[in-house]
Amino acid sequence: MSSPMVPPSLExxxxxxSSKDIVISNNSNPPLSARIFLPKSHQNNHKLPILLYFHAGAFCVESPFSFFCHRYLNLLASEANIIAVSIDFRLLPEHPLPAAYEDGWTALQWVASHSSNDTTTNNNIETESWLLDYGDFNRVYIGGDVNGANITHNLAIRAGTEALPNNLKILGALLCTPFFWGSKPIGSEPVEEHENSLAMKVWKFVYPNAEGGIDNPMVNPCAPGAPSLATLGCSKILVIITDKDEFKDRDILYYESVKKSGWKGEIELFDAGDEAHGFQIFKPETDRAKQLIKRLASFLV
Known part of the structure; x- marks a missing residue:
């Protein structure tokens, strides 16, 4: 179940x-929309970093308009002094993957199209004034939590081989407890129950036609035959892990694999402590959540 829908707020x-709801593209059904967040610091006339954000919810629940996501983006935009664009990508059961990946790429292209200062984008949707007036297109980030971090990785891979409008470059990728999996258990993953694990069941449900099954590179970026991680199309990456997260071993393997790949950027790994994934979204008032949000803000500069 998703948390209740809440309206945007002028303050x-x-x-x-401040936040408001916008339409990015009418080329999908339903149209691709988002909620954009603007911190009070925009009044200082400094250009602000831009974060394209993808929410958690196993590709099945939640949205930019739901309570948890809205509250979290308010806190992150304020702490980091960023413009955050939270994408309403298509969800299961109506829209299995790769629909969410396609929506992510459309949203990234839309953000990039603003860097030319044109008055309209290629798909005839009006540009967003908050991006044009306050956004720094030399500091564009992509990021997300759990499945949203999975989308983020796959966007970074695609951006490494496909040019974005105006040749925009992604500065950084923020991967909070990314949802990766694979056919063979690693680390502390249970061997006998691996095939019947919740993660396996979720992936088979959300991406039923994945070529290669659970070792599709979009699910398992460390699988044999996956695109080289050296091609990641950004300059820096922050991977967040938590001690109670069932994807922790996968995420450490991802971090180590990127380091060994020959990728020219900088990657960091941050252990947020004895928590489950998404704790900073559900319990932002706790000291540990506040510390994590400050750590995220220190990356988004």
Whole structure:
């Protein structure tokens, strides 16, 4: 079940962040929309980093308009002084993967199209004034939590081989407890129950036609035959792990594999402690969540 829908706010009472809902593209059904967040610091006339954000929810639940995601983006936009664009990508059961990946690429192209200062984008949707007036297109980030971090990785891989509008370059990718899996258990993953694990069941449900099954590179970026991680199309990466997260071993393997790949960027691994994934979204008032949000903000500069 998703958390309740909440409206955008001209000024969030806790953070002072403004938000509004926008349409990115009418070329899909339903149209691709987003909620954009603007911190109070935009009044200082400094250009702000831009974060294209993809929410958690196993590709099945939640949205930019739901309570948990809205509250979290208000806090992150305020702490990091960024413009955040939270994407309403298509969900299961109506839209199995790769629909969410396609929506992510469309959204990234849309953000990039603003860097030319044109008045309209290629798909005839009006440009977003908050991006044009306050966004720094030399500091564009992509990021997300769990399945949203999986989308982020796959966008970075695609951006490494396909040019974005105006040749925009992604500065960084933020992967909070990314949802990766594979056919063979690793680390502390249970051997006998691996085939019947919740992660395996979710992946088979959300991506039923994945070529190569669970070792499709979009599911398992460390699988044999996956695109080289050296081609990741960004300059820096931050991977967040938590001690109670069932994907922790996968995420450490991902971090180590990127380091060994010959990729020219900088990758960091941060252990947020004895928590389950998404804890900073559900319990942002805790000290550990506040510490993590500050760590994310220090990356998004």
């Amino acid at each position: 969030d009472p806790q953070t002072g962040v």
